Amino acid sequence: MLAFMQLLFRYAFLKQQEIPLALSDWQYGLLVLSTVLLAAAGYVINNIYDVGTDSINKPNDVVVGKGITETAAYNIYIGLxxxxxxxxxxxxxxxMRPTFASLFILIASLLYFYATTLKQIMILGNFVVALLLAVSVLIIGVFDLFPATTAENQAQMASLFSILIDYALFAFMINFIREIVKDIEDVNGDYNMGMNTLPVAIGVNRAAKIALGFAVIAFILSGLYCNTYFMQNKLYITVFYAFATVLAPLLYFIVKIFSAKSQKEFHHLSSILKLILFFGILSILVIALNIKYNA
Structure with missing residues (x-):
């Protein structure tokens, strides 16, 4: 989904604007490939350190130690x-921005420290994962917009970058909530492994209420955003799309998490949030088409 998201922003949105972009198509492909490789590396190292908890929570999904050896997994991680x-x-x-390379080193480092340390710290691990997803949106602007910004197009570039920031914040909010829900889903394994996640520290019910609170905030902010930017600009197709794929599912999540108790129910809610995230990101295409249609 990461590659799809980055390609969507480039070709469904930025390419439709009359602006210069810093990267050619093949260079942008390398940017996407780089972020996917780093994300894959993060997935591998996370699986290595999650063998204990996954053996309890998802015994059928354990790969390291079964499908491949731990040594092979480490080699794959290093290579990626x-x-x-x-x-x-x-x-x-x-x-011509060599210092920007430090961003990739930072991403790789955060993914490593998340897997080894941060995920065991209440809330902080959730925050880091959500932040990294947001960064994968912002990195588009950093590499494709910022270097092509001049005094003449600065206002337009700033406006486009602000849209990327809006989507990054949306991705952060939804993924942050989802990470809390996933921790609730995995509470048994995390508890047995001595991890201090939010549901382990304060209990499943309280953690669910916190997730509920953040979901209500996300619902309100998304509704206000739709009214301010879509409704007032008469993008009615986008408004309908946002209601059907973001607001209504968020409301469903809010209602369902009240009574959720079992691991299966929390897994279902996690999947709902994943769909909200996907369709929320996809809205950039709907907006572009809606603007074109209205024009």
Whole structure:
């Protein structure tokens, strides 16, 4: 979904604007590849350190130690990281911003520390994962918009970057809630492994109420955003789309989490949030088409 999201923003949105972009198509492909490689590396290292909890929570999904050895998994992790950071270094030099390579190193480092340490710290691990997803949206602007910004197009570029920020915040909110729900779903394994996640620390019911609170905030903010930017600009197709795929499912989530008790129910709610995130990101295409249709 990460690659799809980045390609969507580039070709369904930025390419439709009359602006210069810093990266050519093949260079942007490298940016997408780099972020996917780093995300894959994060997935691998997370699986390595999650063998204990996954053996309890998802015994059928355990790969490390069954499908591949731990040594092989570490080698894959190192290879993915080196490749991702190297591509990031090349891209940073292509756009004449070599210091931007540090962003890829930071992402790789955060993913490592998340898997080894941060995920065991209440709320902080959830925050880091949500932040990294938001960064994968913002990195588009950093590499494709910022280097192509001039005094003449600064206002337009700033406006487009602000839209990316809006979507990054949306991705952060929904993914942050989802990470809490996933922790609730995995509470038994996390407890047995001595991890201090939110539901382990304060209990499932209280953690669910916190997730509910954040969901209500996300619902209100999304509704206000729809009214301010879509409704007032007469983007009625987008308004309908947002209601059907973001607001209504969020409301469903809010109602359902009240009574959710079992691991199966929380897994279902996690899937709902994943769909909200997907369709929320997809709205950039709907907006572009709606504007074109209205014009």
């Amino acid at each position: 990281n080196i490749s991702g950071v190297a591509i990031g270094f090349i891209l940073s030099n292509i756009i």
